[in-house]
Amino acid sequence: MRAFLGGFAAFTFAAGMAHADSATGLGGHAVAADNGALVYQHVCQGCHQVGGRGAKGAGAGFPALANNPHLEVSGYPVSMVLNGHGGMPWFNGMLTPAQIAAVVNYVRTHFGNDYKDPVTAADVSAAAGPPPTMER
Amino acid sequence: MEPTRRQLLTRIGVAAGSVAMYQAMTTLGHAAGTDFTGPPALAGARPGTTVLVLGAGLSGMLAAYELRRAGYSVRVLEFQNRSGGRNISLRGGDSLTELGGYTQKCEFSPGNYINPGPWRIPYHHRAILHYCKAFGVALEPFIEVNHNAYLHDPRSFGGKPQRYREYLGDFTGYTAELLAKAINQNKLDQPVTADEKAELLKAMRMWGLLDGNYSYKKGLEASLRRGYDKPPTAGINGAPTPSDLLARDEIMKSGLYQYLLFNMSDDVQTTMFQPVGGMDMIGKGFARQVGDLITHNIKVTNIHQDTSGVTVTYADQNHGGAVTQAKADYCVCTIPLPVLSQLDVQVSNEMKEAIDAVPYASSIKIGLEFKRRFWEEDEAIYGGITFTNLPISVMSYPSTGYFSKGPAVMLGGYMFGPAAYDFAGMTPQERVQEALKQGAQIHKQYPAEFSNGVGVAWSRMPWTLGCCSMWSEQARRAHYKTLVTMDGRIVLAGEHASYVGCWQEGALLSSLAAITQLHQRAVGAG
Numbered sequence: 001m002r003a004f005l006g007g008f009a010a011f012t013f014a015a016g017m018a019h020a021d022s023a024t025g026l027g028g029h030a031v032a033a034d035n036g037a038l039v040y041q042h043v044c045q046g047c048h049q050v051g052g053r054g055a056k057g058a059g060a061g062f063p064a065l066a067n068n069p070h071l072e073v074s075g076y077p078v079s080m081v082l083n084g085h086g087g088m089p090w091f092n093g094m095l096t097p098a099q100i101a102a103v104v105n106y107v108r109t110h111f112g113n114d115y116k117d118p119v120t121a122a123d124v125s126a127a128a129g130p131p132p133t134m135e136r
Numbered sequence: 137m138e139p140t141r142r143q144l145l146t147r148i149g150v151a152a153g154s155v156a157m158y159q160a161m162t163t164l165g166h167a168a169g170t171d172f173t174g175p176p177a178l179a180g181a182r183p184g185t186t187v188l189v190l191g192a193g194l195s196g197m198l199a200a201y202e203l204r205r206a207g208y209s210v211r212v213l214e215f216q217n218r219s220g221g222r223n224i225s226l227r228g229g230d231s232l233t234e235l236g237g238y239t240q241k242c243e244f245s246p247g248n249y250i251n252p253g254p255w256r257i258p259y260h261h262r263a264i265l266h267y268c269k270a271f272g273v274a275l276e277p278f279i280e281v282n283h284n285a286y287l288h289d290p291r292s293f294g295g296k297p298q299r300y301r302e303y304l305g306d307f308t309g310y311t312a313e314l315l316a317k318a319i320n321q322n323k324l325d326q327p328v329t330a331d332e333k334a335e336l337l338k339a340m341r342m343w344g345l346l347d348g349n350y351s352y353k354k355g356l357e358a359s360l361r362r363g364y365d366k367p368p369t370a371g372i373n374g375a376p377t378p379s380d381l382l383a384r385d386e387i388m389k390s391g392l393y394q395y396l397l398f399n400m401s402d403d404v405q406t407t408m409f410q411p412v413g414g415m416d417m418i419g420k421g422f423a424r425q426v427g428d429l430i431t432h433n434i435k436v437t438n439i440h441q442d443t444s445g446v447t448v449t450y451a452d453q454n455h456g457g458a459v460t461q462a463k464a465d466y467c468v469c470t471i472p473l474p475v476l477s478q479l480d481v482q483v484s485n486e487m488k489e490a491i492d493a494v495p496y497a498s499s500i501k502i503g504l505e506f507k508r509r510f511w512e513e514d515e516a517i518y519g520g521i522t523f524t525n526l527p528i529s530v531m532s533y534p535s536t537g538y539f540s541k542g543p544a545v546m547l548g549g550y551m552f553g554p555a556a557y558d559f560a561g562m563t564p565q566e567r568v569q570e571a572l573k574q575g576a577q578i579h580k581q582y583p584a585e586f587s588n589g590v591g592v593a594w595s596r597m598p599w600t601l602g603c604c605s606m607w608s609e610q611a612r613r614a615h616y617k618t619l620v621t622m623d624g625r626i627v628l629a630g631e632h633a634s635y636v637g638c639w640q641e642g643a644l645l646s647s648l649a650a651i652t653q654l655h656q657r658a659v660g661a662g
Contacts, residue, residue, distance in 0.1 A: 046498060046560025047235075047595050055235035057598025058215045058471075059435050059451075060478035062235065087474025087601050089495040090608075094554075132608035135637075 036106025039099050043091075044107075052111035060087075066111035074119045075127065077104045082128050093131025097124035170641055172263035176648050178206035178655040185209065185658050188448055188462055190439070191470035192430045193221020194640055195629040195647035197422040198267065199468045200429050203651055208658075211462065212426065213434040213450060215599045219427065220419025221470075222253040222600060223640065226503065226590055227414070234596035240564045243505070243588040247537075248545045250503030251415040252592035253603075254640050255532075255547075256280065256408045261641035263648070264418070268411070271421035278410040279535045281399050282520020288578050289525050292390035293382065297522070297578045300396075302382065305345070305362030307393050309352030310384045312344020320350065354381050395523035403639075410535060418640070438480040439467060441625045466654050470630045470647070472496065474601035483623040490615035494632055496602020498556040498595040502528070502571040504548035505588050510581040511546070512538065526574045527555035543587055548575050552603070560593035567591025605632035620646070622653045 040052075047062040049055055054064030071077055081100050084090035091100065098121040108115040185208050189196045192214035200210045218224075226232065228244040244250070256278040257264055268275055283304065286297035318324055319336050328336065340346060345357045352358065359365075359378040368376040387393075398404070411417035423430070433453035440447045446467040451457040469476065477491050511517040511533050519535040528549030537544060548571040551559065559567050568589035576582040594603035607616075620633045629643070629650035636642030 041561055042558045043554070044557075044561075046557050046593060047601075049236050055596075055598075057235050057601060058475050059437050060475040060601065061598070062601070084495050086477035086492045087495055089497075089606060132610050135607045135609055135612060 034099065034102070036102035036104075039095065039103040040106055043095070044103065052107060062087075065107050066113070068111075068113065071108050071113050072115060074104060074108065074115065074117060074123075077107065078119055078124055078127050082124070090132055092128050097121040097128065100124045170260060170262050170636065170645060172266065172641075172645060172648075174266070175205075176202060176652050176655075178202065178651070180659050181207035181655065182658065183207060185466070186211075186445075186464040187466045187468060187654065188213065188446060188464040189429075189468045189470070190436055190448065191215075191221065191472075191630070192219040192423075192432075193470055193630070193643065194223055194264075194419065194422060195631070195643040195650075196221070196468065196470040197419075197426050197430075198644050198647040199470070199629060199651050200426040201422065202648070203468075203654075204426070204429065206655065210426075210429050211464070212430040213436060213448065213462065214430055214432050215435055217432045219423040219430055219432070220416055222604075223416055223419035224253050225249045225251050225414030225416040226592075232590070232592065233598075234564075234593060235598050235601075236596060238564050238596075240590050240592075242503075242590050244503070244545055245505065245543045245587075248505060248543060249414040250501065250545050250547065250590065251410075252501045252503070252590075252594075254415055256404070256410055257640070258403055258405070259407045259409065260402070261636075261639065263644040264640050265409070267644065268418060268421065271418075271425060273417050273421040274412040275409040276412050276536060278408040279519030279533075280404045280406070280408050280521060282517060282533070284515070285517050285520045285533070286522040286524075286578055287392040287395055288522065289390045289392055290577060292386055292392070295577065297524075298382065298392070299363065302362045302379070303387065303392055304396055305358060306352075306382045306384075307387050307396065308361070309344040309346065309358060309381075310387060312340040312346055313350060313352040316340040316344070316346060316350035352381070354378050391525075392523070398523075412536070436471065436479060438482075439469065439626065440480075440482040441467070446625045465625065466658060467626045468647070468650055468654065469626055469628050470643075472600040472602070472630065473605065473632050475599065476628075481626075483626060484618075486615075486618045487623045490619040491628075493611040493615045494605050494607055494619075496595070496600065496604055496632075497552050497606045497638075498560055498593070499552050499603035500549060500556045500559040500567065500594070501547065501592050502549035502559075502567060503545055503590045503592075504568070504571065504575070504586065505543050505545045506581075506585040507543050507587050508585060509534075509538075509540070509544045510585050511579065514581065515579075522578060524574075524578060526577065527551060527558065528571050528574045529555060531575060531578065548572070548589065549591075556593075556595075556603075559591065560595045562591075564591045564593075567593070604638035607637060620649065622650075622657055625657075627651075627654050 048065050052065030055061045080088060081104060082092040101119045101121045101124045105118045187203050187208050187210050189200050189210060189212040192212050196212055200212050204210045226242045227249045228242055228246060230242045231239055233239040283301035285300050287300055287303050288297040316337055319333060344352050345361055346352055355378050356376060363379055364376045365379040366377040368374060435451040435453060436448055438449035445463055445465050448462045450460055452460045473491055473494050474496050517533050518538050519533050522531040530550040532547035534544055568591045572582055572586060595601060619628060627650040629647040631637050631639060631642035634642035634646040636645060
């Protein structure tokens with residue numbers, strides 16, 4: 001919908017988000033985050049919860065990332081963070097490839113997960129198509 | 137002689153009554169709004185045709201209301217123990233449990249409330265205004281623009297909040313001055329006639345309050361808009377003195393003009409409305425009409441269909457979660473997409489892809505109760521919005537109860553995007569504390585006057601898992617038509633199934649479009 005972007009550079013969310021009944025469309029900046037733990041805390045934790053334990057609501061919810069075998073193949077979480085699916089928003093264009101790599105590596109080595117093959121920003125860039133364009 | 141536009145309208149009005157008058161006005165370009173012209177005429181429903189409506193938000197309740205009026209036999213299933221969906225207000229004594237287990241207890245004083253979801257209604261959202269009137273929901277003005285509220289950027293003007301009117305006056309004045317210079321020096325990249333040039337210069341002078349030399353300067357002229365240092369009063373020393381201007385480079389560099397421009401957009405132009413007593417008066421108004429059709433505490437798990445009808449399987453939380461089935465000829469499904477995408481729904485693959493293609497935005501609203509209306513008493517701010525590019529983004533003062541004594545509730549933050557993700561990851565108490573910390577940069581009275589607060593994170597509401605639909609242009613092109621087209625015996629409705637996303641109007645228009653399709657299908661089918 002028609003709405004407006006707020007200025008927000010500090011978090012390097014590059015693309016705007018806009019909403020009709022929002023006062024300024026996009027709210028403020030989050031803290032500058034360049035490591036996986038911080039990206040998780042400031043972006044992911046609101047849904048996937050502290051410790052990646054997930055949550056269940058109206059017959060639906062947020063999947064737990066803790067002890068999650070789907071994380072074994074790194075391409076899966078990379079694709080999920082880039083493109084989203086269902087209730088999960090896309091972060092392609094909102095987080096940098098380095099931030100996405102950092103948070104994927106963080107989740108794959110914490111919360112009971114122990115996958116030792118890190119992804120790089122270059123891996124993320126290679127997997128990323130053009131970011132979706134938010135409607136105004 | 138050609139009739140004037142006014143004469144023509146008057147003639148149509150006299151000859152054909154007000155409906156024709158209204159249609160003519162719309163055609164001629166006045167009175168443009170959403171395409172709602174009145175309740176749908178659903179004639180000829182077959183008696184005994186049954187419809188299950190999933191969700192008792194505004195779209196679900198409107199579907200139930202209009203379908204019953206048309207002669208259908210309707211039942212509504214709702215997950216929550218209340219009706220209204222995202223149309224909700226929080227008052228003292230209310231509690232709100234979110235995913236992750238936090239429960240907030242609202243401790244506002246009697247009469248105070250916050251609208252965590254929708255909070256304002258544009259004058260051109262005809263459907264919601266129509267049903268408010270029809271259902272006896274009283275409306276009052278919502279103050280969007282307040283020239284005495286603030287614009288704030290912690291990195292500009294030494295972090296000092298600037299009055300909206302001062303920034304507006306100076307932004308306009310400096311811009312007009314620069315344009316007048318370019319016009320005077322014939323530096324526009326398009327030639328203008330001498331007449332047009334004279335008119336442009338006149339316009340710049342009036343628009344920017346420029347002096348005879350087309351300069352924007354400190355003086356009584358500029359103070360007409362930005363306000364005075366000492367305003368005009370009476371007595372021997374009654375003469376006004378002008379106020380100082382802000383520095384031009386800082387005006388531009390701050391980027392605060394974005395908020396002036398936001399307030400120019402059609403969606404928030406004057407007049408905006410809010411229900412008297414809280415936004416949930418609308419949901420309650422709808423529930424008065426269809427409350428007898430609604431069963432609460434129903435957790436839908438499967439929605440199946442075949443050639444003979446729709447079967448919805450649910451856990452009945454009124455009876456210990458007993459797995460139960462309900463059958464009907466048709467289904468209007470208003471379940472928010474992040475939830476629906478995780479249920480077992482028997483629709484076409486194309487529809488499944490559409491349901492999976494639209495995530496919901498994360499959004500936060502912070503309601504803060506203070507012991508007194510310091511914004512009114514100390515700062516002469518009556519309603520309206522202060523904009524800041526701190527993460528809290530928006531602060532808003534109540535549009536009602538002016539000059540009253542005792543505690544009052546402010547909106548202490550309203551954000552989407554990165555700040556919303558960030559605040560959603562905090563505990564409710566941390567959200568309130570962080571909003572207090574940030575807001576104190578604008579209102580020094582915060583720490584001394586704070587009483588209590590709530591911080592609502594929409595992504596953690598179990599029944600919606602987000603604030604509202606977040607359409608990309610790509611998803612709209614690929615999936616919108618599928619999403620809003622009846623799939624067998626199931627049709628979707630809600631703000632997500634409209635081009636008026638994130639507004640209640642979208643929920644209502646989508647509902648009317650959905651039940652119109654359902655009706656056509658039902659009367660057409662043998």
